[in-house]
Amino acid sequence: MNAQKKVIVSDESFIKRVVSSPRFLFYSILIHVVFVAVIVLSLDWNTKAKPTPHVIQATAVDESKIKAEMEKLRLADEKKxxxxxAQKKKLDDAKKARQREEKRLADLKKKREAERRKLQAEEKKRKAAEKRRKAEEKRRKEVEKKRKEAEKKRVAEEKRLKQQKQEQLxxxxxxxxxLEEQMRREEEQRIKAAEERKKQxxxxxxxxxEARIRQQQMAEEQRRLDAAREREYQSIVDKHVEIIRQKITRNWLQLRxxxxxAGLACTVRVRxxxxxxxxxxxITRSSGDAVFDHSVERAVKKAEPLPLPAxxxxxxxxxxxEFIFNPED
Known part of the structure:
Protein backbone atom coordinates (compact mmCIF):
# COMPACT_ATOMS: atom_id res chain seq x y z
CA MET A 1 0.00 0.00 0.00
CA ASN A 2 2.83 2.30 0.81
CA ALA A 3 4.51 1.39 -2.46
CA GLN A 4 1.39 2.39 -4.39
CA LYS A 5 1.36 5.66 -2.57
CA LYS A 6 4.92 6.23 -3.64
CA VAL A 7 3.89 5.74 -7.27
CA ILE A 8 1.20 8.40 -7.10
CA VAL A 9 2.68 11.77 -7.65
CA SER A 10 0.78 14.65 -6.15
CA ASP A 11 3.30 17.38 -6.38
CA GLU A 12 1.59 20.41 -7.84
CA SER A 13 4.87 21.91 -8.94
CA PHE A 14 5.64 18.79 -10.92
CA ILE A 15 2.25 18.96 -12.68
CA LYS A 16 2.77 22.58 -13.53
CA ARG A 17 6.19 21.78 -14.97
CA VAL A 18 4.72 18.99 -17.09
CA VAL A 19 1.89 21.18 -18.39
CA SER A 20 4.08 24.20 -19.13
CA SER A 21 6.67 22.25 -21.19
CA PRO A 22 5.50 19.92 -24.02
CA ARG A 23 8.94 18.40 -24.18
CA PHE A 24 8.90 17.73 -20.43
CA LEU A 25 5.46 16.17 -20.87
CA PHE A 26 6.84 13.85 -23.56
CA TYR A 27 9.61 12.61 -21.31
CA SER A 28 7.17 12.20 -18.41
CA ILE A 29 4.89 10.02 -20.52
CA LEU A 30 7.89 8.02 -21.69
CA ILE A 31 8.95 7.33 -18.09
CA HIS A 32 5.44 6.23 -17.19
CA VAL A 33 5.37 3.88 -20.16
CA VAL A 34 8.66 2.36 -18.99
CA PHE A 35 7.24 2.10 -15.50
CA VAL A 36 4.17 0.20 -16.74
CA ALA A 37 6.37 -2.08 -18.85
CA VAL A 38 8.45 -3.01 -15.82
CA ILE A 39 5.30 -3.92 -13.90
CA VAL A 40 4.00 -6.02 -16.78
CA LEU A 41 7.27 -7.90 -17.19
CA SER A 42 7.39 -8.61 -13.46
CA LEU A 43 4.16 -10.62 -13.68
CA ASP A 44 4.27 -14.46 -13.81
CA TRP A 45 2.98 -15.55 -17.25
CA ASN A 46 3.37 -19.34 -16.64
CA THR A 47 0.56 -21.25 -18.42
CA LYS A 48 0.75 -24.09 -15.91
CA ALA A 49 -0.32 -21.95 -13.05
CA LYS A 50 -3.46 -22.68 -11.24
CA PRO A 51 -6.51 -20.85 -12.34
CA THR A 52 -6.87 -19.46 -8.94
CA PRO A 53 -6.41 -15.69 -8.58
CA HIS A 54 -2.85 -14.51 -8.30
CA VAL A 55 -1.93 -11.49 -6.37
CA ILE A 56 0.13 -9.08 -8.47
CA GLN A 57 3.20 -7.85 -6.68
CA ALA A 58 3.97 -4.34 -7.90
CA THR A 59 7.54 -3.27 -7.91
CA ALA A 60 7.87 -0.02 -6.10
CA VAL A 61 9.49 2.85 -7.97
CA ASP A 62 11.23 5.47 -5.96
CA GLU A 63 9.63 8.90 -6.53
CA SER A 64 12.89 10.63 -5.87
CA LYS A 65 14.45 8.87 -8.83
CA ILE A 66 11.61 10.01 -11.03
CA LYS A 67 11.97 13.56 -9.79
CA ALA A 68 15.69 13.33 -10.28
CA GLU A 69 15.19 12.10 -13.82
CA MET A 70 12.58 14.79 -14.41
CA GLU A 71 14.95 17.40 -13.01
CA LYS A 72 17.68 16.05 -15.24
CA LEU A 73 15.36 16.35 -18.20
CA ARG A 74 14.32 19.83 -17.12
CA LEU A 75 17.92 20.91 -16.78
CA ALA A 76 18.73 19.42 -20.16
CA ASP A 77 15.75 21.20 -21.68
CA GLU A 78 16.68 24.43 -19.98
CA LYS A 79 20.25 24.02 -21.17
CA LYS A 80 18.99 23.49 -24.71
CA ALA A 86 22.48 32.00 -26.86
CA GLN A 87 22.42 30.88 -30.49
CA LYS A 88 19.58 33.31 -31.19
CA LYS A 89 21.46 36.08 -29.38
CA LYS A 90 24.58 35.16 -31.33
CA LEU A 91 22.61 35.28 -34.57
CA ASP A 92 20.99 38.60 -33.55
CA ASP A 93 24.38 39.98 -32.60
CA ALA A 94 25.81 38.71 -35.88
CA LYS A 95 22.88 40.28 -37.77
CA LYS A 96 23.35 43.58 -35.94
CA ALA A 97 27.09 43.38 -36.54
CA ARG A 98 26.43 42.64 -40.21
CA GLN A 99 23.98 45.56 -40.39
CA ARG A 100 26.53 47.79 -38.67
CA GLU A 101 29.17 46.57 -41.09
CA GLU A 102 26.83 47.13 -44.04
CA LYS A 103 26.06 50.62 -42.74
CA ARG A 104 29.77 51.24 -42.20
CA LEU A 105 30.52 50.03 -45.72
CA ALA A 106 27.66 52.12 -47.14
CA ASP A 107 28.89 55.17 -45.22
CA LEU A 108 32.41 54.41 -46.38
CA LYS A 109 31.13 54.09 -49.97
CA LYS A 110 29.27 57.41 -49.65
CA LYS A 111 32.35 59.00 -48.15
CA ARG A 112 34.56 57.63 -50.92
CA GLU A 113 31.99 58.71 -53.53
CA ALA A 114 31.90 62.19 -51.99
CA GLU A 115 35.70 62.25 -51.94
CA ARG A 116 35.72 61.04 -55.57
CA ARG A 117 33.28 63.77 -56.57
CA LYS A 118 35.28 66.29 -54.61
CA LEU A 119 38.46 65.15 -56.36
CA GLN A 120 36.66 65.28 -59.72
CA ALA A 121 35.41 68.80 -58.95
CA GLU A 122 38.88 69.86 -57.83
CA GLU A 123 40.38 68.26 -60.94
CA LYS A 124 37.79 70.02 -63.07
CA LYS A 125 38.59 73.33 -61.37
CA ARG A 126 42.29 72.66 -61.81
CA LYS A 127 41.85 71.87 -65.49
CA ALA A 128 39.63 74.95 -65.94
CA ALA A 129 42.23 77.08 -64.16
CA GLU A 130 44.97 75.52 -66.29
CA LYS A 131 42.90 76.17 -69.39
CA ARG A 132 42.36 79.78 -68.33
CA ARG A 133 46.05 80.12 -67.56
CA LYS A 134 47.01 78.75 -70.96
CA ALA A 135 44.41 80.97 -72.64
CA GLU A 136 45.73 83.97 -70.72
CA GLU A 137 49.28 83.03 -71.64
CA LYS A 138 48.25 82.66 -75.27
CA ARG A 139 46.42 85.99 -75.14
CA ARG A 140 49.44 87.64 -73.50
CA LYS A 141 51.74 86.26 -76.19
CA GLU A 142 49.36 87.44 -78.90
CA VAL A 143 49.19 90.88 -77.29
CA GLU A 144 52.97 90.98 -77.07
CA LYS A 145 53.25 89.84 -80.68
CA LYS A 146 50.78 92.50 -81.78
CA ARG A 147 52.61 95.10 -79.71
CA LYS A 148 55.92 94.22 -81.37
CA GLU A 149 54.28 94.26 -84.78
CA ALA A 150 52.66 97.60 -83.98
CA GLU A 151 56.02 98.95 -82.78
CA LYS A 152 57.67 97.71 -85.95
CA LYS A 153 54.96 99.32 -88.03
CA ARG A 154 55.25 102.53 -86.01
CA VAL A 155 59.00 102.76 -86.62
CA ALA A 156 58.51 102.01 -90.31
CA GLU A 157 55.69 104.56 -90.46
CA GLU A 158 57.86 107.22 -88.79
CA LYS A 159 60.59 106.54 -91.30
CA ARG A 160 58.09 106.67 -94.15
CA LEU A 161 56.54 109.90 -92.86
CA LYS A 162 59.96 111.50 -92.44
CA GLN A 163 60.89 110.61 -95.99
CA GLN A 164 57.45 111.68 -97.20
CA LYS A 165 57.83 115.01 -95.39
CA GLN A 166 61.15 115.65 -97.08
CA GLU A 167 59.65 114.82 -100.45
CA GLN A 168 56.66 117.02 -99.68
CA LEU A 169 58.93 119.95 -98.77
CA LEU A 179 51.85 128.60 -108.42
CA GLU A 180 53.57 131.95 -108.63
CA GLU A 181 53.93 131.48 -112.37
CA GLN A 182 50.36 130.23 -112.60
CA MET A 183 49.03 133.17 -110.58
CA ARG A 184 50.80 135.57 -112.89
CA ARG A 185 49.28 133.92 -115.92
CA GLU A 186 45.87 133.62 -114.26
CA GLU A 187 45.91 137.29 -113.39
CA GLU A 188 46.51 138.14 -117.00
CA GLN A 189 43.74 135.77 -118.01
CA ARG A 190 41.45 137.17 -115.31
CA ILE A 191 41.86 140.68 -116.62
CA LYS A 192 41.15 139.50 -120.13
CA ALA A 193 38.21 137.41 -118.92
CA ALA A 194 36.77 140.35 -116.94
CA GLU A 195 36.84 142.52 -120.00
CA GLU A 196 35.30 139.73 -122.06
CA ARG A 197 32.71 139.11 -119.34
CA LYS A 198 31.65 142.73 -119.35
CA LYS A 199 31.20 142.57 -123.09
CA GLN A 200 29.28 139.29 -122.75
CA GLU A 210 14.84 141.97 -126.61
CA ALA A 211 13.46 138.61 -125.45
CA ARG A 212 11.43 140.34 -122.72
CA ILE A 213 9.92 142.72 -125.25
CA ARG A 214 9.12 139.83 -127.58
CA GLN A 215 7.63 137.81 -124.71
CA GLN A 216 5.53 140.78 -123.61
CA GLN A 217 4.27 141.28 -127.13
CA MET A 218 3.49 137.57 -127.47
CA ALA A 219 1.69 137.55 -124.10
CA GLU A 220 -0.40 140.55 -125.10
CA GLU A 221 -1.21 138.85 -128.40
CA GLN A 222 -2.10 135.63 -126.56
CA ARG A 223 -4.35 137.50 -124.13
CA ARG A 224 -6.06 139.16 -127.08
CA LEU A 225 -6.53 135.81 -128.80
CA ASP A 226 -7.75 134.18 -125.57
CA ALA A 227 -10.24 136.97 -125.00
CA ALA A 228 -11.49 136.67 -128.57
CA ARG A 229 -11.74 132.87 -128.23
CA GLU A 230 -13.51 133.23 -124.88
CA ARG A 231 -15.99 135.66 -126.40
CA GLU A 232 -16.54 133.22 -129.24
CA TYR A 233 -16.93 130.28 -126.81
CA GLN A 234 -19.29 132.27 -124.61
CA SER A 235 -21.33 133.24 -127.65
CA ILE A 236 -21.59 129.58 -128.63
CA VAL A 237 -22.49 128.62 -125.07
CA ASP A 238 -25.12 131.33 -124.78
CA LYS A 239 -26.52 130.32 -128.14
CA HIS A 240 -26.79 126.64 -127.20
CA VAL A 241 -28.18 127.46 -123.76
CA GLU A 242 -30.89 129.43 -125.50
CA ILE A 243 -31.48 126.56 -127.93
CA ILE A 244 -31.75 124.15 -124.96
CA ARG A 245 -34.15 126.52 -123.18
CA GLN A 246 -36.28 126.81 -126.31
CA LYS A 247 -36.39 123.04 -126.77
CA ILE A 248 -37.40 122.58 -123.14
CA THR A 249 -40.01 125.35 -123.55
CA ARG A 250 -41.50 123.59 -126.58
CA ASN A 251 -41.71 120.35 -124.64
CA TRP A 252 -43.20 122.16 -121.65
CA LEU A 253 -45.89 123.72 -123.81
CA GLN A 254 -46.88 120.20 -124.82
CA LEU A 255 -46.87 119.07 -121.16
CA ARG A 256 -48.32 122.29 -119.77
CA ALA A 262 -49.07 132.82 -116.18
CA GLY A 263 -45.88 134.50 -114.94
CA LEU A 264 -44.40 131.46 -113.17
CA ALA A 265 -40.61 130.89 -113.37
CA CYS A 266 -38.06 128.63 -111.60
CA THR A 267 -34.31 128.03 -111.58
CA VAL A 268 -33.35 124.68 -113.08
CA ARG A 269 -30.08 122.77 -112.60
CA VAL A 270 -29.42 120.11 -115.24
CA ARG A 271 -26.52 117.65 -115.10
CA ILE A 283 -35.29 122.74 -109.18
CA THR A 284 -32.83 124.88 -107.20
CA ARG A 285 -35.31 127.73 -106.83
CA SER A 286 -38.99 126.83 -106.86
CA SER A 287 -41.68 128.82 -108.62
CA GLY A 288 -43.95 128.27 -105.64
CA ASP A 289 -46.12 125.92 -107.68
CA ALA A 290 -45.13 122.26 -107.26
CA VAL A 291 -47.16 121.20 -110.32
CA PHE A 292 -45.34 123.77 -112.46
CA ASP A 293 -41.94 122.71 -111.10
CA HIS A 294 -42.68 119.05 -111.77
CA SER A 295 -43.84 119.84 -115.35
CA VAL A 296 -40.54 121.66 -115.96
CA GLU A 297 -38.57 118.59 -114.77
CA ARG A 298 -40.54 116.35 -117.14
CA ALA A 299 -40.03 118.80 -120.02
CA VAL A 300 -36.24 118.75 -119.43
CA LYS A 301 -36.10 114.96 -119.44
CA LYS A 302 -38.26 114.80 -122.56
CA ALA A 303 -35.92 117.24 -124.34
CA GLU A 304 -32.91 114.86 -124.23
CA PRO A 305 -30.68 114.55 -126.03
CA LEU A 306 -30.06 118.22 -125.40
CA PRO A 307 -28.33 120.07 -128.27
CA LEU A 308 -24.60 120.57 -127.49
CA PRO A 309 -21.82 122.31 -129.48
CA ALA A 310 -19.82 120.15 -131.89
CA GLU A 322 -28.14 126.11 -114.41
CA PHE A 323 -30.61 128.62 -115.91
CA ILE A 324 -33.92 130.36 -115.22
CA PHE A 325 -36.88 128.79 -116.98
CA ASN A 326 -39.68 131.20 -117.90
CA PRO A 327 -41.94 129.93 -120.67
CA GLU A 328 -43.10 133.46 -121.45
CA ASP A 329 -39.63 134.81 -122.36
Whole structure:
Protein backbone atom coordinates (compact mmCIF):
# COMPACT_ATOMS: atom_id res chain seq x y z
CA MET A 1 0.00 0.00 0.00
CA ASN A 2 2.83 2.30 0.81
CA ALA A 3 4.51 1.39 -2.46
CA GLN A 4 1.39 2.39 -4.39
CA LYS A 5 1.36 5.66 -2.57
CA LYS A 6 4.92 6.23 -3.64
CA VAL A 7 3.89 5.74 -7.27
CA ILE A 8 1.20 8.40 -7.10
CA VAL A 9 2.68 11.77 -7.65
CA SER A 10 0.78 14.65 -6.15
CA ASP A 11 3.30 17.38 -6.38
CA GLU A 12 1.59 20.41 -7.84
CA SER A 13 4.87 21.91 -8.94
CA PHE A 14 5.64 18.79 -10.92
CA ILE A 15 2.25 18.96 -12.68
CA LYS A 16 2.77 22.58 -13.53
CA ARG A 17 6.19 21.78 -14.97
CA VAL A 18 4.72 18.99 -17.09
CA VAL A 19 1.89 21.18 -18.39
CA SER A 20 4.08 24.20 -19.13
CA SER A 21 6.67 22.25 -21.19
CA PRO A 22 5.50 19.92 -24.02
CA ARG A 23 8.94 18.40 -24.18
CA PHE A 24 8.90 17.73 -20.43
CA LEU A 25 5.46 16.17 -20.87
CA PHE A 26 6.84 13.85 -23.56
CA TYR A 27 9.61 12.61 -21.31
CA SER A 28 7.17 12.20 -18.41
CA ILE A 29 4.89 10.02 -20.52
CA LEU A 30 7.89 8.02 -21.69
CA ILE A 31 8.95 7.33 -18.09
CA HIS A 32 5.44 6.23 -17.19
CA VAL A 33 5.37 3.88 -20.16
CA VAL A 34 8.66 2.36 -18.99
CA PHE A 35 7.24 2.10 -15.50
CA VAL A 36 4.17 0.20 -16.74
CA ALA A 37 6.37 -2.08 -18.85
CA VAL A 38 8.45 -3.01 -15.82
CA ILE A 39 5.30 -3.92 -13.90
CA VAL A 40 4.00 -6.02 -16.78
CA LEU A 41 7.27 -7.90 -17.19
CA SER A 42 7.39 -8.61 -13.46
CA LEU A 43 4.16 -10.62 -13.68
CA ASP A 44 4.27 -14.46 -13.81
CA TRP A 45 2.98 -15.55 -17.25
CA ASN A 46 3.37 -19.34 -16.64
CA THR A 47 0.56 -21.25 -18.42
CA LYS A 48 0.75 -24.09 -15.91
CA ALA A 49 -0.32 -21.95 -13.05
CA LYS A 50 -3.46 -22.68 -11.24
CA PRO A 51 -6.51 -20.85 -12.34
CA THR A 52 -6.87 -19.46 -8.94
CA PRO A 53 -6.41 -15.69 -8.58
CA HIS A 54 -2.85 -14.51 -8.30
CA VAL A 55 -1.93 -11.49 -6.37
CA ILE A 56 0.13 -9.08 -8.47
CA GLN A 57 3.20 -7.85 -6.68
CA ALA A 58 3.97 -4.34 -7.90
CA THR A 59 7.54 -3.27 -7.91
CA ALA A 60 7.87 -0.02 -6.10
CA VAL A 61 9.49 2.85 -7.97
CA ASP A 62 11.23 5.47 -5.96
CA GLU A 63 9.63 8.90 -6.53
CA SER A 64 12.89 10.63 -5.87
CA LYS A 65 14.45 8.87 -8.83
CA ILE A 66 11.61 10.01 -11.03
CA LYS A 67 11.97 13.56 -9.79
CA ALA A 68 15.69 13.33 -10.28
CA GLU A 69 15.19 12.10 -13.82
CA MET A 70 12.58 14.79 -14.41
CA GLU A 71 14.95 17.40 -13.01
CA LYS A 72 17.68 16.05 -15.24
CA LEU A 73 15.36 16.35 -18.20
CA ARG A 74 14.32 19.83 -17.12
CA LEU A 75 17.92 20.91 -16.78
CA ALA A 76 18.73 19.42 -20.16
CA ASP A 77 15.75 21.20 -21.68
CA GLU A 78 16.68 24.43 -19.98
CA LYS A 79 20.25 24.02 -21.17
CA LYS A 80 18.99 23.49 -24.71
CA UNK A 81 16.78 26.54 -24.31
CA UNK A 82 19.75 28.52 -23.03
CA UNK A 83 21.82 27.24 -25.93
CA UNK A 84 19.00 28.18 -28.31
CA UNK A 85 18.71 31.62 -26.69
CA ALA A 86 22.48 32.00 -26.86
CA GLN A 87 22.42 30.88 -30.49
CA LYS A 88 19.58 33.31 -31.19
CA LYS A 89 21.46 36.08 -29.38
CA LYS A 90 24.58 35.16 -31.33
CA LEU A 91 22.61 35.28 -34.57
CA ASP A 92 20.99 38.60 -33.55
CA ASP A 93 24.38 39.98 -32.60
CA ALA A 94 25.81 38.71 -35.88
CA LYS A 95 22.88 40.28 -37.77
CA LYS A 96 23.35 43.58 -35.94
CA ALA A 97 27.09 43.38 -36.54
CA ARG A 98 26.43 42.64 -40.21
CA GLN A 99 23.98 45.56 -40.39
CA ARG A 100 26.53 47.79 -38.67
CA GLU A 101 29.17 46.57 -41.09
CA GLU A 102 26.83 47.13 -44.04
CA LYS A 103 26.06 50.62 -42.74
CA ARG A 104 29.77 51.24 -42.20
CA LEU A 105 30.52 50.03 -45.72
CA ALA A 106 27.66 52.12 -47.14
CA ASP A 107 28.89 55.17 -45.22
CA LEU A 108 32.41 54.41 -46.38
CA LYS A 109 31.13 54.09 -49.97
CA LYS A 110 29.27 57.41 -49.65
CA LYS A 111 32.35 59.00 -48.15
CA ARG A 112 34.56 57.63 -50.92
CA GLU A 113 31.99 58.71 -53.53
CA ALA A 114 31.90 62.19 -51.99
CA GLU A 115 35.70 62.25 -51.94
CA ARG A 116 35.72 61.04 -55.57
CA ARG A 117 33.28 63.77 -56.57
CA LYS A 118 35.28 66.29 -54.61
CA LEU A 119 38.46 65.15 -56.36
CA GLN A 120 36.66 65.28 -59.72
CA ALA A 121 35.41 68.80 -58.95
CA GLU A 122 38.88 69.86 -57.83
CA GLU A 123 40.38 68.26 -60.94
CA LYS A 124 37.79 70.02 -63.07
CA LYS A 125 38.59 73.33 -61.37
CA ARG A 126 42.29 72.66 -61.81
CA LYS A 127 41.85 71.87 -65.49
CA ALA A 128 39.63 74.95 -65.94
CA ALA A 129 42.23 77.08 -64.16
CA GLU A 130 44.97 75.52 -66.29
CA LYS A 131 42.90 76.17 -69.39
CA ARG A 132 42.36 79.78 -68.33
CA ARG A 133 46.05 80.12 -67.56
CA LYS A 134 47.01 78.75 -70.96
CA ALA A 135 44.41 80.97 -72.64
CA GLU A 136 45.73 83.97 -70.72
CA GLU A 137 49.28 83.03 -71.64
CA LYS A 138 48.25 82.66 -75.27
CA ARG A 139 46.42 85.99 -75.14
CA ARG A 140 49.44 87.64 -73.50
CA LYS A 141 51.74 86.26 -76.19
CA GLU A 142 49.36 87.44 -78.90
CA VAL A 143 49.19 90.88 -77.29
CA GLU A 144 52.97 90.98 -77.07
CA LYS A 145 53.25 89.84 -80.68
CA LYS A 146 50.78 92.50 -81.78
CA ARG A 147 52.61 95.10 -79.71
CA LYS A 148 55.92 94.22 -81.37
CA GLU A 149 54.28 94.26 -84.78
CA ALA A 150 52.66 97.60 -83.98
CA GLU A 151 56.02 98.95 -82.78
CA LYS A 152 57.67 97.71 -85.95
CA LYS A 153 54.96 99.32 -88.03
CA ARG A 154 55.25 102.53 -86.01
CA VAL A 155 59.00 102.76 -86.62
CA ALA A 156 58.51 102.01 -90.31
CA GLU A 157 55.69 104.56 -90.46
CA GLU A 158 57.86 107.22 -88.79
CA LYS A 159 60.59 106.54 -91.30
CA ARG A 160 58.09 106.67 -94.15
CA LEU A 161 56.54 109.90 -92.86
CA LYS A 162 59.96 111.50 -92.44
CA GLN A 163 60.89 110.61 -95.99
CA GLN A 164 57.45 111.68 -97.20
CA LYS A 165 57.83 115.01 -95.39
CA GLN A 166 61.15 115.65 -97.08
CA GLU A 167 59.65 114.82 -100.45
CA GLN A 168 56.66 117.02 -99.68
CA LEU A 169 58.93 119.95 -98.77
CA UNK A 170 60.76 119.48 -102.04
CA UNK A 171 57.50 119.28 -103.95
CA UNK A 172 56.13 122.25 -101.99
CA UNK A 173 58.97 124.48 -103.09
CA UNK A 174 58.49 123.40 -106.68
CA UNK A 175 54.73 123.89 -106.29
CA UNK A 176 55.22 127.40 -104.88
CA UNK A 177 57.29 128.36 -107.89
CA UNK A 178 54.71 126.82 -110.21
CA LEU A 179 51.85 128.60 -108.42
CA GLU A 180 53.57 131.95 -108.63
CA GLU A 181 53.93 131.48 -112.37
CA GLN A 182 50.36 130.23 -112.60
CA MET A 183 49.03 133.17 -110.58
CA ARG A 184 50.80 135.57 -112.89
CA ARG A 185 49.28 133.92 -115.92
CA GLU A 186 45.87 133.62 -114.26
CA GLU A 187 45.91 137.29 -113.39
CA GLU A 188 46.51 138.14 -117.00
CA GLN A 189 43.74 135.77 -118.01
CA ARG A 190 41.45 137.17 -115.31
CA ILE A 191 41.86 140.68 -116.62
CA LYS A 192 41.15 139.50 -120.13
CA ALA A 193 38.21 137.41 -118.92
CA ALA A 194 36.77 140.35 -116.94
CA GLU A 195 36.84 142.52 -120.00
CA GLU A 196 35.30 139.73 -122.06
CA ARG A 197 32.71 139.11 -119.34
CA LYS A 198 31.65 142.73 -119.35
CA LYS A 199 31.20 142.57 -123.09
CA GLN A 200 29.28 139.29 -122.75
CA UNK A 201 27.10 140.69 -119.97
CA UNK A 202 26.20 143.64 -122.11
CA UNK A 203 25.37 141.37 -125.02
CA UNK A 204 23.30 139.16 -122.64
CA UNK A 205 21.48 142.20 -121.23
CA UNK A 206 20.55 143.34 -124.72
CA UNK A 207 19.43 139.80 -125.65
CA UNK A 208 17.28 139.46 -122.52
CA UNK A 209 15.71 142.86 -123.05
CA GLU A 210 14.84 141.97 -126.61
CA ALA A 211 13.46 138.61 -125.45
CA ARG A 212 11.43 140.34 -122.72
CA ILE A 213 9.92 142.72 -125.25
CA ARG A 214 9.12 139.83 -127.58
CA GLN A 215 7.63 137.81 -124.71
CA GLN A 216 5.53 140.78 -123.61
CA GLN A 217 4.27 141.28 -127.13
CA MET A 218 3.49 137.57 -127.47
CA ALA A 219 1.69 137.55 -124.10
CA GLU A 220 -0.40 140.55 -125.10
CA GLU A 221 -1.21 138.85 -128.40
CA GLN A 222 -2.10 135.63 -126.56
CA ARG A 223 -4.35 137.50 -124.13
CA ARG A 224 -6.06 139.16 -127.08
CA LEU A 225 -6.53 135.81 -128.80
CA ASP A 226 -7.75 134.18 -125.57
CA ALA A 227 -10.24 136.97 -125.00
CA ALA A 228 -11.49 136.67 -128.57
CA ARG A 229 -11.74 132.87 -128.23
CA GLU A 230 -13.51 133.23 -124.88
CA ARG A 231 -15.99 135.66 -126.40
CA GLU A 232 -16.54 133.22 -129.24
CA TYR A 233 -16.93 130.28 -126.81
CA GLN A 234 -19.29 132.27 -124.61
CA SER A 235 -21.33 133.24 -127.65
CA ILE A 236 -21.59 129.58 -128.63
CA VAL A 237 -22.49 128.62 -125.07
CA ASP A 238 -25.12 131.33 -124.78
CA LYS A 239 -26.52 130.32 -128.14
CA HIS A 240 -26.79 126.64 -127.20
CA VAL A 241 -28.18 127.46 -123.76
CA GLU A 242 -30.89 129.43 -125.50
CA ILE A 243 -31.48 126.56 -127.93
CA ILE A 244 -31.75 124.15 -124.96
CA ARG A 245 -34.15 126.52 -123.18
CA GLN A 246 -36.28 126.81 -126.31
CA LYS A 247 -36.39 123.04 -126.77
CA ILE A 248 -37.40 122.58 -123.14
CA THR A 249 -40.01 125.35 -123.55
CA ARG A 250 -41.50 123.59 -126.58
CA ASN A 251 -41.71 120.35 -124.64
CA TRP A 252 -43.20 122.16 -121.65
CA LEU A 253 -45.89 123.72 -123.81
CA GLN A 254 -46.88 120.20 -124.82
CA LEU A 255 -46.87 119.07 -121.16
CA ARG A 256 -48.32 122.29 -119.77
CA UNK A 257 -50.57 121.52 -116.80
CA UNK A 258 -54.21 122.49 -117.09
CA UNK A 259 -54.95 125.73 -115.28
CA UNK A 260 -51.31 126.79 -115.21
CA UNK A 261 -50.94 130.37 -113.96
CA ALA A 262 -49.07 132.82 -116.18
CA GLY A 263 -45.88 134.50 -114.94
CA LEU A 264 -44.40 131.46 -113.17
CA ALA A 265 -40.61 130.89 -113.37
CA CYS A 266 -38.06 128.63 -111.60
CA THR A 267 -34.31 128.03 -111.58
CA VAL A 268 -33.35 124.68 -113.08
CA ARG A 269 -30.08 122.77 -112.60
CA VAL A 270 -29.42 120.11 -115.24
CA ARG A 271 -26.52 117.65 -115.10
CA UNK A 272 -25.65 116.58 -118.62
CA UNK A 273 -23.55 113.64 -119.82
CA UNK A 274 -21.60 113.49 -123.11
CA UNK A 275 -23.98 113.13 -126.04
CA UNK A 276 -26.64 115.39 -124.46
CA UNK A 277 -28.19 112.85 -122.10
CA UNK A 278 -29.77 114.16 -118.86
CA UNK A 279 -28.32 112.53 -115.75
CA UNK A 280 -30.23 114.59 -113.19
CA UNK A 281 -32.71 117.51 -112.96
CA UNK A 282 -33.17 119.67 -109.86
CA ILE A 283 -35.29 122.74 -109.18
CA THR A 284 -32.83 124.88 -107.20
CA ARG A 285 -35.31 127.73 -106.83
CA SER A 286 -38.99 126.83 -106.86
CA SER A 287 -41.68 128.82 -108.62
CA GLY A 288 -43.95 128.27 -105.64
CA ASP A 289 -46.12 125.92 -107.68
CA ALA A 290 -45.13 122.26 -107.26
CA VAL A 291 -47.16 121.20 -110.32
CA PHE A 292 -45.34 123.77 -112.46
CA ASP A 293 -41.94 122.71 -111.10
CA HIS A 294 -42.68 119.05 -111.77
CA SER A 295 -43.84 119.84 -115.35
CA VAL A 296 -40.54 121.66 -115.96
CA GLU A 297 -38.57 118.59 -114.77
CA ARG A 298 -40.54 116.35 -117.14
CA ALA A 299 -40.03 118.80 -120.02
CA VAL A 300 -36.24 118.75 -119.43
CA LYS A 301 -36.10 114.96 -119.44
CA LYS A 302 -38.26 114.80 -122.56
CA ALA A 303 -35.92 117.24 -124.34
CA GLU A 304 -32.91 114.86 -124.23
CA PRO A 305 -30.68 114.55 -126.03
CA LEU A 306 -30.06 118.22 -125.40
CA PRO A 307 -28.33 120.07 -128.27
CA LEU A 308 -24.60 120.57 -127.49
CA PRO A 309 -21.82 122.31 -129.48
CA ALA A 310 -19.82 120.15 -131.89
CA UNK A 311 -16.58 121.25 -130.14
CA UNK A 312 -16.02 118.72 -127.35
CA UNK A 313 -13.74 121.21 -125.56
CA UNK A 314 -16.89 123.16 -124.59
CA UNK A 315 -18.65 120.21 -122.93
CA UNK A 316 -17.34 121.05 -119.42
CA UNK A 317 -19.33 124.30 -119.62
CA UNK A 318 -22.52 122.25 -120.06
CA UNK A 319 -21.74 119.43 -117.63
CA UNK A 320 -23.53 121.24 -114.81
CA UNK A 321 -25.92 123.75 -116.42
CA GLU A 322 -28.14 126.11 -114.41
CA PHE A 323 -30.61 128.62 -115.91
CA ILE A 324 -33.92 130.36 -115.22
CA PHE A 325 -36.88 128.79 -116.98
CA ASN A 326 -39.68 131.20 -117.90
CA PRO A 327 -41.94 129.93 -120.67
CA GLU A 328 -43.10 133.46 -121.45
CA ASP A 329 -39.63 134.81 -122.36
Missing amino acids: KQLAD KKLKAEEAR QERERIRKE PAGSV IIPGGGVRDVQ DRALFDRFRDL
